[in-house]
Structure formats: C-alpha cells, structure tokens
Amino acid sequence: MRSLAGDVIRQAFFQSSGQKLHKRLYQAISSAILAGNLPPSARMPPTRDLAEELELSRNTVLRVYEQLQAEGYVSSLTGSGTFVTHSVLDNLDARSITGMDETASEDPPALSARCLDLLEHASASPQQWGAFLPGVPDVVNFPHRVLKKFYDRQTRQALPQHLSYDSTGGADSLKLALTDYLRTARGVRCSPDQILITEGIHQALDLVTRSLCNPGDIAWTEEPGYWGIKNILRMNAVEPVPIAVDEQGLIAERRQAPAPKLLFVTPSHQYPLGSVMSLGRRQALLSLARETRSWIVEDDYDSEFRFSGQPVPSLQGLEENSPVIYVGTFSKTLYPALRLGYVVLPKAIATPLKKMHSELYRGGHLQVQAALAEFIGEGYYAAHIRKMRQLYGRRRQMLVALITRLLGQDYLGRYNSNAGLHLILQLPENCDDAAVAQQANQQGLLVRPLSRYFMGSASDRGLLMGFAHMQERELESAFLRLAAIIKEQEKKPRC
Amino acid sequence: MRSLAGDVIRQAFFQSSGQKLHKRLYQAISSAILAGNLPPSARMPPTRDLAEELELSRNTVLRVYEQLQAEGYVSSLTGSGTFVTHSVLDNLDARSITGMDETASEDPPALSARCLDLLEHASASPQQWGAFLPGVPDVVNFPHRVLKKFYDRQTRQALPQHLSYDSTGGADSLKLALTDYLRTARGVRCSPDQILITEGIHQALDLVTRSLCNPGDIAWTEEPGYWGIKNILRMNAVEPVPIAVDEQGLIAERRQAPAPKLLFVTPSHQYPLGSVMSLGRRQALLSLARETRSWIVEDDYDSEFRFSGQPVPSLQGLEENSPVIYVGTFSKTLYPALRLGYVVLPKAIATPLKKMHSELYRGGHLQVQAALAEFIGEGYYAAHIRKMRQLYGRRRQMLVALITRLLGQDYLGRYNSNAGLHLILQLPENCDDAAVAQQANQQGLLVRPLSRYFMGSASDRGLLMGFAHMQERELESAFLRLAAIIKEQEKKPRC
Numbered sequence: 001m002r003s004l005a006g007d008v009i010r011q012a013f014f015q016s017s018g019q020k021l022h023k024r025l026y027q028a029i030s031s032a033i034l035a036g037n038l039p040p041s042a043r044m045p046p047t048r049d050l051a052e053e054l055e056l057s058r059n060t061v062l063r064v065y066e067q068l069q070a071e072g073y074v075s076s077l078t079g080s081g082t083f084v085t086h087s088v089l090d091n092l093d094a095r096s097i098t099g100m101d102e103t104a105s106e107d108p109p110a111l112s113a114r115c116l117d118l119l120e121h122a123s124a125s126p127q128q129w130g131a132f133l134p135g136v137p138d139v140v141n142f143p144h145r146v147l148k149k150f151y152d153r154q155t156r157q158a159l160p161q162h163l164s165y166d167s168t169g170g171a172d173s174l175k176l177a178l179t180d181y182l183r184t185a186r187g188v189r190c191s192p193d194q195i196l197i198t199e200g201i202h203q204a205l206d207l208v209t210r211s212l213c214n215p216g217d218i219a220w221t222e223e224p225g226y227w228g229i230k231n232i233l234r235m236n237a238v239e240p241v242p243i244a245v246d247e248q249g250l251i252a253e254r255r256q257a258p259a260p261k262l263l264f265v266t267p268s269h270q271y272p273l274g275s276v277m278s279l280g281r282r283q284a285l286l287s288l289a290r291e292t293r294s295w296i297v298e299d300d301y302d303s304e305f306r307f308s309g310q311p312v313p314s315l316q317g318l319e320e321n322s323p324v325i326y327v328g329t330f331s332k333t334l335y336p337a338l339r340l341g342y343v344v345l346p347k348a349i350a351t352p353l354k355k356m357h358s359e360l361y362r363g364g365h366l367q368v369q370a371a372l373a374e375f376i377g378e379g380y381y382a383a384h385i386r387k388m389r390q391l392y393g394r395r396r397q398m399l400v401a402l403i404t405r406l407l408g409q410d411y412l413g414r415y416n417s418n419a420g421l422h423l424i425l426q427l428p429e430n431c432d433d434a435a436v437a438q439q440a441n442q443q444g445l446l447v448r449p450l451s452r453y454f455m456g457s458a459s460d461r462g463l464l465m466g467f468a469h470m471q472e473r474e475l476e477s478a479f480l481r482l483a484a485i486i487k488e489q490e491k492k493p494r495c
Numbered sequence: 496m497r498s499l500a501g502d503v504i505r506q507a508f509f510q511s512s513g514q515k516l517h518k519r520l521y522q523a524i525s526s527a528i529l530a531g532n533l534p535p536s537a538r539m540p541p542t543r544d545l546a547e548e549l550e551l552s553r554n555t556v557l558r559v560y561e562q563l564q565a566e567g568y569v570s571s572l573t574g575s576g577t578f579v580t581h582s583v584l585d586n587l588d589a590r591s592i593t594g595m596d597e598t599a600s601e602d603p604p605a606l607s608a609r610c611l612d613l614l615e616h617a618s619a620s621p622q623q624w625g626a627f628l629p630g631v632p633d634v635v636n637f638p639h640r641v642l643k644k645f646y647d648r649q650t651r652q653a654l655p656q657h658l659s660y661d662s663t664g665g666a667d668s669l670k671l672a673l674t675d676y677l678r679t680a681r682g683v684r685c686s687p688d689q690i691l692i693t694e695g696i697h698q699a700l701d702l703v704t705r706s707l708c709n710p711g712d713i714a715w716t717e718e719p720g721y722w723g724i725k726n727i728l729r730m731n732a733v734e735p736v737p738i739a740v741d742e743q744g745l746i747a748e749r750r751q752a753p754a755p756k757l758l759f760v761t762p763s764h765q766y767p768l769g770s771v772m773s774l775g776r777r778q779a780l781l782s783l784a785r786e787t788r789s790w791i792v793e794d795d796y797d798s799e800f801r802f803s804g805q806p807v808p809s810l811q812g813l814e815e816n817s818p819v820i821y822v823g824t825f826s827k828t829l830y831p832a833l834r835l836g837y838v839v840l841p842k843a844i845a846t847p848l849k850k851m852h853s854e855l856y857r858g859g860h861l862q863v864q865a866a867l868a869e870f871i872g873e874g875y876y877a878a879h880i881r882k883m884r885q886l887y888g889r890r891r892q893m894l895v896a897l898i899t900r901l902l903g904q905d906y907l908g909r910y911n912s913n914a915g916l917h918l919i920l921q922l923p924e925n926c927d928d929a930a931v932a933q934q935a936n937q938q939g940l941l942v943r944p945l946s947r948y949f950m951g952s953a954s955d956r957g958l959l960m961g962f963a964h965m966q967e968r969e970l971e972s973a974f975l976r977l978a979a980i981i982k983e984q985e986k987k988p989r990c
Binding site for chain 1: 706
C-alpha cells in the first residue's frame, strides 16, 4: 500500500547515498521530519509496507523505527500505528518560521552542519523546574540568607578588580577553599593553582575537549550517558564512542585503534544508571589511560549525596599524579542558576588551559565567588550538604516505597544505588519509554525516557525521576498520576 | 656567522614544508619560541646572517622579524639586536612545567592544534584592572546599591524556577526591557523573542560562529580588529580574513570567492581605531551581505558613549529585516564581572540558536537578570549611562589635552572619534609599540600596542589607552610617567 509519508521517505531515501542501508533510511526519515516534510502527527507507513516498497528487509525497517522512537522522533500507539511526535516541534519551529516569514523570499543563509547535528540530538528539557525533573536540588531549602550576608559584604567592599574581567581562572579564595573541601570530602589531590572556576560543567567540558582533542579524534562516553558531553564532543568535531556500563561502572577494555583522547566517566554515581565504579575497574581504567596516553575526565556531578554506606572517594585521588581531569559543580549542592563549577587540572596542562579559558570565555563573577569561599570556609557548605543528604535520603526512600507499593519491586532500576538526586524507574524491556514520558510531560510530570541517554539501541527502558527537589506531599500525588499513566500504557499489547 | 639560535631556526625551517617561505620562517621561529627552544632573552641572529644561511631574501627575514615583534615574540633593543621577549613566558609555562614535572617521564598527551594555535595568538591582558587598561568602565561610580535593592527583592521572592537552569534564553522581563531600550537608544528593530541573553559578548560570538559556519568557511574581520573574535573563529575552524578599515569604517568591496559566511563589524565605534562607519559604507555592506547571503554581525560594544555630535543608530535598524545579528553587552555600561550580554537574532534563526545556546552552555542567573530588568525599566540604566557619558567625556578631554601638551597633536590617532572608553595614542610609523607597551606594563601602565590588533603587518603604530575608569588625578600622574617612557624610547634611532 502506498502512502504520502511513504513517498516522502522513498524520495529522501533514494536521494541519499553511501553508508549502510539502515543508516540511509534513518537519515532519510529523520531529516524529512526535521525539514517538516513529515509533519507532527503524520502517520508513518507500516514497517511491512515500507520494507516492500524500498526493497529492504523488514528487520532493517523495524530497527530504524526503534531508533527513531528511542530518539523521540516518532512514537507508536498500539493498534493505531506509528506517528511523528510533537516533541520534535522545537526543532521544527526554526525551519517553519524560515518558510513562513516575510523574509522567506530572501532565502536566508543555512545553519551549519554542526548546528543541524546538535539540533537533531537536542536533549535539554524545555522546562527546567517541575515534578520529577532529574538533576535539580532543593533550591528552596538553600540558606540564601547566609550566602547573601557574605555577598553583601563583598558588594560593600566593591573592590574594582572584582568588578572587572577575570583572567586568573577564578577568585583565589575560592580555589583555596575548594582545595581543602575536595581533599577532605572527595579525596582529590591538588593545589589551588590547579583549580579553574567555570560557568558550570558544560564550560569545563567544552574547554577540555577543545584543548585536548583535534577534529576527528575520538572520545569514550558511557552508554547510557549524559547527553551534554555528547553534544559538546560533536560540536567540536570529536566523535563520541559509546562504551557499555554495568553494575560496576564503565567496562573499560583495551579496544582496537584509534585510541581515545578522552575517557568521560562518572565513577561515583554513573549517570544516569546509578552504579558505582568498582575499585578493579578504576585501576583498569587508570592503567588503560596511561597505556593509551589518554586523559580521563571524571565528572563528579552529585557525589556528595550518598545516603548509606561509605562515601566513594574520587578516581582522581586514587593515585598520585593520576591522568585524571576532575570536574565538579555547585549546581547540585547549591543551585543551578549560580552557574558555578570547577575543574581540577593536572599540573602539566593547568597553565595553558587557564589561558585558553581566559581567551575564549573571559571570566568574571568574582564577588559571588569570594562570597562562596567564605560560605565554604565557615562551614556552611558542609552543613548544608549534610542537611540535604538527610532530606534527599528521606525523599528517595519515599519514592522507592511508592514505586514498590504501586508498581512492584521489578520497577526499581537494576543499578540504582542509594545516592544522587534521581533514580531510574525501570520499565518492561519492550516498553516505549519515550511515549510514557511524553504523556507524563503533557501532565507536567517531567520524567525523561532512559532510552534517550543511549547512542545505540537502548538495552534498558525506564524513566529518570528527580526526587531531591520535591516536597513530600507533591511527591506522593505526582507519583499517583504517573503510576496511572504507566499502568494504562501497559494495558496496550506493546507497552 | 653561525649562532645557536640560528641553528635552532634553520632546523625548524627545514623541517617545515608547503606554504610560502615567509610563513614557513614565521612558524619555525614562533614554534621554536613556544617550545622553549629559543628561551626568553635569547638573542636572535641578525637578519642579514639568517637570510644568508637560509638562502632567503633579507626582506623576507625582516618582514618576519617585524611580525614577530608586532606579536610580542621578540623585541629589539637598538644597538644590541633582537631578543626573545619575556612576555611570551605565560605560554611557555605550561611546556616547561611539562618538562620539569615529576610526571614528565610519562609524557602526557599533547595539547590540540587549536589550543596551540590559540595560545600562539593569546591576547587577553593578564591584568584586568589598572591605569589605562582599555575597555573597562568606571565600576566604582556604578549605583551598586540601587541594583542591589532590586536584586534583594528577587532573592526574597526566591522563585524556584529562577534558581534552576534556564532554557529560555534569559529572563522574559529583561528581554522586554531590552527591546524598549534598544529601540529608543540604538534604533534596533526587534521583538522580545528575538533576544537571547548571553554570558557576555564572547559567548554570543561563539554561538553565532558555531551555528552559522562550517569548518573551512571564512569570515571577514576588521583590520585592525578585536582579538576575541579572531580567537573564536580559529577555535571553530573558521578562517578570519582581515579587511582594511579607514575613517569611514570597513572598506567593504565584493571580493573573489569564496564568499564570507559572516562579516564582523563595529560600525558605531570601530574597535580599536575609533572611526564611525559612514552611511554609504553601511548601505554597501548590507547589499553585499544580501548578495553573498552572509550575515553581518554588528558588535555594538560601547556605542552608548559618544560625547559630542549625533548618536549613531545601529546598522541593524537601518533596514527592515536586515541580515544583521546585533550583539551588545552590559560589561561597558554596567561592569564586566556581571558577565551579561545579549544578541538580537534575525527571526529566521532565533529558535534554533536559542536551542543551541541551551544545549551547549545552559542558562542561569535569572535573579540578576530580573533585577536588571527592573533597573532598566525604572530608568536607572539610562540615567547611569547619561552620567557616565559626561564623566567619560571629561576624562577623555583631559587625556587629549595631556597628549597634546606633553607629546603633540600628531600623537592623537587619525581615526579617533569623540567616543568610547579608550583612544589611540599614535606613535611614529616605525616605532616599536610593543616594546613601549612592554616597558609601560612593567610600570603598571596597562596600555596595549596597536600593532597586536592587526593580523597582517601593522599600518599604524600606537597605544590603546583606556581612560573611562581612571580618576582625574591618577590620569595625570600616570600619563606623565607614560610620556617619559615614550620620549626615552624615541631617543633611540629606531623608536
């Protein structure tokens, strides 16, 4: 049976060339969606029909549909077929505006290939506050007044050099306070001059990638892993290579050439699955990095929040002079809008990377950095973390109890450890987590589908659920609504 | 006559290949300096000897030495010869640490080519506050208390969504306030949804370059021009092509292919020379951009400060739907440490570029943005600018009087207009402005040599002198010291 959508796909498919057939098909469909030729709500041709029409095996078509679904391009409603989703609309806007605007006749210059690539992989949530949004702390319980007291003192002094640009990589007092804190709390070995203060983790990752990788280099990323690092790598023409993760963290084995320039890991609390990297794996990773002369980038984004058992010291501090670039942030321990993070740079690259930072991004914000240094130095930082650790631990416990009671033990992610600001709600293997998430999002429940964190096909389906920022009452009522959505979805033959 | 330095250069020169001879020689010497093979204070071989040894024309060698001198690699002391300067030490540090550190035996992975390239072109001043530093406003006279009042109100409200990440391109209230301000003060035509709030101008330039240029594309930059844009272009594998500037601004003529993707200009107040782009040139530039389907990036960094004559409305607002991306900053009108800038995006690219921004950099700082919106909305912004305009105008006048009195009329830059936060002190044509600046810097006078703002050989020699942030008393005593340095330098045969 021929359909309009089928025609669009067929045309795009035959215009493409090179590559393997499933890649061509994937690109034909995804670009047709992005270009608006397959509009939101358009029904996709049944896999059997499309396979016949394009003379492909049905498995190839199925595999491509699955990937498109995992990435949020399409979603399937059991019994009704597969449809282009509305969530790609964000990307479409630009192009449809281009098409409709009064300037359209002038045919404005195209977006760059890297821009289109990034838009295709866009993953930041369009909403950044709401029920179950992963990765945000409780910003309301933060002692704003105390930090403000220190900040006010800084603004009263109004040192002109604190109000100008900064080319020193951050306030010295903050570097000093962080050195102490990171040594005692995270086992990080460094001196203050190895610390560079950044605008959050993204800037640190961008700086490190640009400084240490040439275009065409490869970098290992965890599979599943954080979307941000993959975006930043692609933007800098570095190829992310997904490396599987299990209950002991990244499975680091020497692979064939080319060796990666960078190895991105989250050893304390794997993002998003939650496992802790075992000591054996840590040692293996360090020796692999030395062997391949790569740098490990340790993203220690929320390690402060471990609710039971031993805290896990950093990979960076495991050995003297380890080949590790340690990256941290105040977004999880204080609040994201501060936009303050830090990198601990190995001595050999500290000076050039600081210079890179000053040339590329220019620094500033020295008053708030100096205030934060006092906040840390006088013990408020550690006290706030202790308090939040208890609070988040209780909230996590409550969410675990709700999941177990309303859905069952099987719905707790396999690798969840008792830590962090989010957990994984596991869904049955062939469940369309993107469709569940989309329905939930429409009701203001900002869970995110686990499959989106995979580069290849997802080996697990589930939902990332942030709990740290949610008041207990809200947590319960929101979860009741989410559970209802999940149960309804499960009634359908293909969840 | 053979010398050790000559041997080092000869070896590096013969190892290089491709390219024109002067480029090979330039690269051989500069990389030998950066690698530490020609250490600071090393005497360079006389041009005549080196020319003979390498079988090059003496003119080629002279030209390369001049460029190296302009870029601060070497400086010449009359009668004694040419020496590797100490000011490149910043870049050297990293390598010498690499060489000396206890981890040296492990031979850490190299820096990327783009990193080395940027370090070679590094231009940010290592000090960001002091006498004559160009580009900083009077941060002390800013009404910190008023802005703080609005900020305190925001922090008391403590809206959780203002404390989380931002994926909307900035606080809506600030976009609205800016739309009004930019329309009335700068003649910019836009709606609030075209505005994106950024971390200063560098982030805006980086975003625009990445979104609109593919690697290998070219972009026009003003010659002389701002170092930051050239760094950002190179970092993103886009080639800056220098286009000359005269008293009417950029000399925009249709040149041979390939057409530039972006045209970077500072029409209101050319950076660093100070000329204003004439109406004819503006119209020519707009039609050229339409013809080549390029975007113009208008960097309107300090246009608020024009002390006499008509204010110059923006290029962006000259035509409806102009192909102009307008970039501005609060670093000059308020203070740099705020790290707040903005882009006005043409409608056709507003949505994708905002998405790019959220994916790559993540937003935040919504409380201070909301406070700033009130500060603008209640008239404090315009009032502060008016007040500073008078103050800076007086300080400029005082500096001009000092220059005229102590050095003479000839020392006022040819294109200086009565505007901005800095002016050009013109030096005789063959004067080594880098050497003068270096001597001045050592005495805490943070002038910058004009020749460093050229990509090719400098057609003018002079000093960039910031005056806006200097108290009148300091201005006079600092200038007396600078004038003495200049006069002493002029006694030498080659200034």
